[in-house]
Amino acid sequence: SLSHSPVFQAALSWLNTEAVGLSLELEGLTIEGVDAGQAAAKFDLTLELRETSEGLAGSLDYATALFDRETIERYLGYLQRLLKAMVENDSQEVSQIGLLDEGERAQLLESWNETKAAYPDASTIHGLFEAQVRRTPEAIAVEHEGRQVSYAELNARANRVAHALIGLGVGPDARVGLCVERSVELVVGLLGILKAGGGYVPLDPSYPQDRLAYMLEDSAPVAVLTQGLVREQLGMLSVPVLDLDGPQEDAEHDPQVTGLEPHHLAYVIYTSGSTGRPKGVMNEHRGVVNRLWWAQQTYRLDASDRVLQKTPFGFDVSVWELFWPLLAGARLVMARPEGHKDPAYLAATIEQAGITTLHFVPSMLQLFLDQVEAGRC
Incomplete structure (x- = not known):
């Protein structure tokens, strides 16, 4: 902040003089000095102390x-407790003196830690989606550039992908790469991987090939899902590749993966790598379910809602955008590929959809x- 004092921020001033008051008496008139206070703070904090016949007096000026x-009143409380403790025992170490009052201590240790809340901790992400499919099978689940897919159709397509992946050896905690542009197929692939018991590894086709190659080597996926348009971005692969644009298995029933639990892997998202090599961060179903459940309890969605999915799926915000509406019966509206970079397009999509x-x-x-266009939203 430019409001900070540039050279130093805190000052202690000890006034080693007695306060002298101004008093002047004239016939029929008495004049006394008035403390006008500090008009402006010279530094971030200035503690001014002086000794009086009654003890210490002072003031704390602040920006x-x-x-x-x-x-500032809280800071003064800390100072008073510090001085009181020093008077009571001048041989104790300052670091051992408690500055917090009982209310603050209770707030830090108790109130702010009362965060336990009930959520469906026995559920997986796709399990909650399947429950929503049973409630509203004919409702529109996903919309992308004029194309609409119902909950039942989305579930059936994801099941076909899941059965194909299971046939390739995918199971709990297995990683599956997903290199797809933002589309209905992206959602199908995500759900298919989760239904097979695997954790998805987002491989954004807009990434440089060397970054994609590193992520593939580091995550060691059992298989990779992709589309024909972006397949060449991945180069040569030593694992099975499934094309989401091609025909899939006939089986459309929900797969039952033995041993799959909420503590198993849901996805691996890689950091930007700005401080070195990108690092894969693994998240489990139960953590995502907890976050989505909180969102639904706090900002409730229903069948009338439409949620825009605009964040590249290599970023964690995409997780809430993609799955939250599908667990609540809302409609997921997919922005076009690279549409998140165009504010005018986003504003138009928000308005039109x-x-x-x-x-x-x-x-x-x-x-x-x-952006000017945002005013229409």
């Missing part, structure tokens, strides 16, 4: 651009709102 009154819910990180939201 209002950096601190509010409540924070009747989007009710979307997810932005603050920096991206500000960029979006800066």
Whole structure:
């Protein structure tokens, strides 16, 4: 913040002089000095102390651009408790003096840790999706550039992919690469991998080939799902490749994977690699279900909602965009590939598709709102 004092931020001033008051008496008139206070803070914090006949007196000046009154009053409480403890025992170490009052201690140790909440901890992501399919089989689940797929059709297509993957040896904690552009097939592939018991590894076809090659080598997938349009991005592969644009298995029933539990792998998302090589972060079903359940309890979706999926599926925000609406009976509207880079397109899509819910990180939201077209949303 530019409000910080540039050279140093905190000052302690000891006034080793007695406070002298101004008093002047004239016939019929008494004049007394008035403390006008500090008009402006010179530094972030300035503690001014002086000794009086009654003890220590002082004041704490602060920059209002950096601190509010409540924070400063809390700081003064810390100082008072520190001084009191020093008077009571001048041989104790300062580091051993407790600064928090009972209310603050209870807040830190108890109130802020009362986070346990009930959620379907025995469920998997795809298990909750299948339950929604049974509730609203004919409702539209996914929409992409004029194409609509019902919950029943989406489930059947994902099941065909799942059975094919099981035939290739995919099971609990097995990793399956997924290199697909944003489309209905992306959702089919994600659900198919989860239904087979595997964890998906997003391989964004817009990534450089060397990054994709590293992710494939590091994650060691059992198989890879892709589309004909982006297959060449992956180069030569030593594992089976399944083309989502091609024909699939005939089996459409929900697969029952033996031993699959909520603690098994759901996906592996790689970091940006800005501080070195990208690192794969593994997440389990139960963690994702917990997050999605919280979202549904806090910002409830229903069949009337339309959620825009715009985040590349190599980023964790995509997880909430993709699965949350499908567990709540809402409609998932897929933006076109690379559409997330075009604020005008996003604004038009939000308006035309009747989007009710979307997810932005603050920096991206500000960029979006800066566009003229955003005013229509």
